[in-house]
Amino acid sequence: MVTMSDVAREAGVSMMTVSNVLNGHRRVVPPTRDRVLTAIEKLGYEVNLTARHLRSGRTDTVALIVPGFHDYYGDVADRIAPLVEEGGRRLVLERTGASPRSEIESLSVARLQMYDGVLLSVAGLDRERLESVRTKAPIVLLGEREVPQRFDHVQLANEEGARLATAHMLARGSRRVLVLGGAPGETSGMASLRRAGWETAHREAGVPADSALVVPLTTYSAHESREVLGGLLDAGVHVDGIFAVTDTVALGALAALADRGIGVPDDVQVVGFDDLDVGKYLSPGLTTIDPNHDEVARSAVRLLDRRMAGGDDPPEHVVVPVRLVVRGSTRA
Amino acid sequence: MVTMSDVAREAGVSMMTVSNVLNGHRRVVPPTRDRVLTAIEKLGYEVNLTARHLRSGRTDTVALIVPGFHDYYGDVADRIAPLVEEGGRRLVLERTGASPRSEIESLSVARLQMYDGVLLSVAGLDRERLESVRTKAPIVLLGEREVPQRFDHVQLANEEGARLATAHMLARGSRRVLVLGGAPGETSGMASLRRAGWETAHREAGVPADSALVVPLTTYSAHESREVLGGLLDAGVHVDGIFAVTDTVALGALAALADRGIGVPDDVQVVGFDDLDVGKYLSPGLTTIDPNHDEVARSAVRLLDRRMAGGDDPPEHVVVPVRLVVRGSTRA
DNA sequence: CTGTTAGCGCATTCAC
DNA sequence: GTGAATGCGCTAACAG
Numbered sequence: 001m002v003t004m005s006d007v008a009r010e011a012g013v014s015m016m017t018v019s020n021v022l023n024g025h026r027r028v029v030p031p032t033r034d035r036v037l038t039a040i041e042k043l044g045y046e047v048n049l050t051a052r053h054l055r056s057g058r059t060d061t062v063a064l065i066v067p068g069f070h071d072y073y074g075d076v077a078d079r080i081a082p083l084v085e086e087g088g089r090r091l092v093l094e095r096t097g098a099s100p101r102s103e104i105e106s107l108s109v110a111r112l113q114m115y116d117g118v119l120l121s122v123a124g125l126d127r128e129r130l131e132s133v134r135t136k137a138p139i140v141l142l143g144e145r146e147v148p149q150r151f152d153h154v155q156l157a158n159e160e161g162a163r164l165a166t167a168h169m170l171a172r173g174s175r176r177v178l179v180l181g182g183a184p185g186e187t188s189g190m191a192s193l194r195r196a197g198w199e200t201a202h203r204e205a206g207v208p209a210d211s212a213l214v215v216p217l218t219t220y221s222a223h224e225s226r227e228v229l230g231g232l233l234d235a236g237v238h239v240d241g242i243f244a245v246t247d248t249v250a251l252g253a254l255a256a257l258a259d260r261g262i263g264v265p266d267d268v269q270v271v272g273f274d275d276l277d278v279g280k281y282l283s284p285g286l287t288t289i290d291p292n293h294d295e296v297a298r299s300a301v302r303l304l305d306r307r308m309a310g311g312d313d314p315p316e317h318v319v320v321p322v323r324l325v326v327r328g329s330t331r332a
Numbered sequence: 333m334v335t336m337s338d339v340a341r342e343a344g345v346s347m348m349t350v351s352n353v354l355n356g357h358r359r360v361v362p363p364t365r366d367r368v369l370t371a372i373e374k375l376g377y378e379v380n381l382t383a384r385h386l387r388s389g390r391t392d393t394v395a396l397i398v399p400g401f402h403d404y405y406g407d408v409a410d411r412i413a414p415l416v417e418e419g420g421r422r423l424v425l426e427r428t429g430a431s432p433r434s435e436i437e438s439l440s441v442a443r444l445q446m447y448d449g450v451l452l453s454v455a456g457l458d459r460e461r462l463e464s465v466r467t468k469a470p471i472v473l474l475g476e477r478e479v480p481q482r483f484d485h486v487q488l489a490n491e492e493g494a495r496l497a498t499a500h501m502l503a504r505g506s507r508r509v510l511v512l513g514g515a516p517g518e519t520s521g522m523a524s525l526r527r528a529g530w531e532t533a534h535r536e537a538g539v540p541a542d543s544a545l546v547v548p549l550t551t552y553s554a555h556e557s558r559e560v561l562g563g564l565l566d567a568g569v570h571v572d573g574i575f576a577v578t579d580t581v582a583l584g585a586l587a588a589l590a591d592r593g594i595g596v597p598d599d600v601q602v603v604g605f606d607d608l609d610v611g612k613y614l615s616p617g618l619t620t621i622d623p624n625h626d627e628v629a630r631s632a633v634r635l636l637d638r639r640m641a642g643g644d645d646p647p648e649h650v651v652v653p654v655r656l657v658v659r660g661s662t663r664a
Numbered sequence: 665c666t667g668t669t670a671g672c673g674c675a676t677t678c679a680c
Numbered sequence: 681g682t683g684a685a686t687g688c689g690c691t692a693a694c695a696g
């Protein structure tokens with residue numbers, strides 16, 4: 001391995017001069033600079049980032065830690081990456097994985113040290129686990145769970161999105177709108193917030209909200225959704241609208257309806273949440289809530305940049321506005 | 333920050349004993365061991381992974397480098413992660429991004445140093461760029477592009493999958509099977525290999541393959557697929573089967589057909605490639621090729637483990653078998 | 665089984 | 681504008 005001192009010897013300068021040429025912290029006069037650059041080129045030298053990290057304390061790396069790689073954070077991650085790169089850093093993804101052990105490991109001081117800052121998706125983490133994160137390292141939380149006040153946090157306007165979705169169907173004639181994946185009771189967490197928006201829409205429209213139409217899910221998978229909704233339909237539950245708390249849930253719901261020959265949107269209107277790409281290509285297209293990933297990415301990076309710059313402003317809790325995207329699964 | 337020497341002092345032992353307790357390289361007698369563990373607990377010590385890396389040369393980290401986070405590699409990544417963890421390492425994802433600059437940076441010696449091994453998805457990289465990767469670090473290439481012989485490589489049985497897909501439609505009566513996203517000419521690269529399989533199926537079935545039915549795409553997006561196929565249909569091209577080179581392309585094709593009221597599978601049969609989850613929930617379900625991600629993950633990690641263990645076996649080029657998954661978009 | 669020595673490659677600090 | 685010394689925190693190699 002060719003090191004900085006090899007380059008220094010080749011160029012006839014000290015290591016410090018090489019270092020300065022590389023990171024530009026101090027001015028180096030052009031002729032010296034050129035000699036160094038020539039030597040670097042000739043020897044094929046590249047800095048050892050690990051040594052730089054140990055010495056300087058900076059890693060120039062930001063981590064986005066997600067529950068799993070396949071989930072919807074991939075889309076957000078692609079929007080976060082260029083913003084992080086603008087700040088001269090790179091983004092890496094880690095996953096917490098399924099086991100509590102690996103989850104805790106992802107959040108250990110040792111691992112957090114590897115990064116200048118961490119964006120942590122809280123989808124898979126309970127509050128207790130978050131409370132136990134002991135570090136003053138820059139962290140911004142992302143996601144729809146309730147989080148400790150002391151963290152910066154970016155989440156969606158869950159309740160507002162659910163209200164928009166439900167009001168849209170009520171305004172188009174639905175009177176029995178099922179909220180698929182909605183949690184009864186409570187007022188925090190994605191499922192509860194979205195159920196609350198469903199209630200608000202009913203109240204505003206003067207339509208009674210039947211609590212029998214709040215149908216919880218455990219995995220929020222399309223598979224579970226299809227099974228659970230199918231069971232209800234087969235049991236004769238009367239439904240003329242479905243607010244699925246995610247597009248994935250909506251996908252399962254559409255399959256359950258199609259399995260039974262129930263027409264969308266004529267018999268039952270359907271609205272999802274997330275604006276997955278697939279929704280555009282279904283027939284009919286899926287009406288949904290656009291979660292505004294660009295704005296999520298911008299907010300998250302803005303908050304993290306502030307922390308990484310050493311800002312000690314009070315924690316900020318950003319709620320990103322969302323909007324309704326109307327397609328064919330609801331009536332004109 | 334509490335360091336190893338703090339722990340050593342607290343426990344009344346040398347740093348080496350602390351180090352040995354932590355990494356288990358040498359036996360430490362239980363009473364000593366307990367004193368060390370108690371001191372670690374008391375002080376809340378955690379190793380500095382950067383220092384360990386600089387000293388030992390190991391990072392205990394494997395990187396999976398992909399063109400973008402949102403694409404289909406998320407699914408493979410989730411299967412690779414546990415296998416990497418079994419080997420006592422963690423997996424991180426990086427993306428090459430769009431710009432050639434960041435792509436080259438991802439492959440720089442400096443960055444590759446950060447990892448014990450690298451799994452590199454070649455989807456976004458041309459051969460020239462790969463040739464220029466100068467390092468003897470453990471690397472395994474993943475994906476359907478042609479790659480230099482000197483690398484280990486895992487790819488799908490593209491041609492066989494395409495043959496299965498096309499033969500399935502020909503056997504069920506299609507005589508004008510369009511290959512959407514197939515590249516004319518050549519015999520390397522995903523699109524060409526899949527077109528070759530389409531040709532093979534025709535030859536085996538004794539059906540002439542009309543080269544006018546080879547329709548190239550540039551982005552392989554659902555959007556492009558919908559537009560391109562729509563244009564052909566509107567121009568009156570006669571088609572009674574579509575082999576879409578990816579499920580995403582199939583999604584766009586299904587939308588183009590639905591836009592025009594063309595029935596699937598009665599008027600046109602459709603087969604995709606990738607077995608994306610969404611295919612199960614469409615109506616009708618999408619017949620497709622299961623790319624066997626489990627086997628891709630296993631092969632990739634096996635090859636990488638061998639390189640990381642210092643094996644100097646000749647480069648291995650694994651072709652992972654695929655299978656046809658029959659759903660409603662083709663006839664019974 | 666445990667300790668001592670040395671140094672991984674770089675950037676901070678202080679000198680000139 | 682450039683150089684010399686020092687040490688970030690850890691572990692390999694060698695003693696004992």
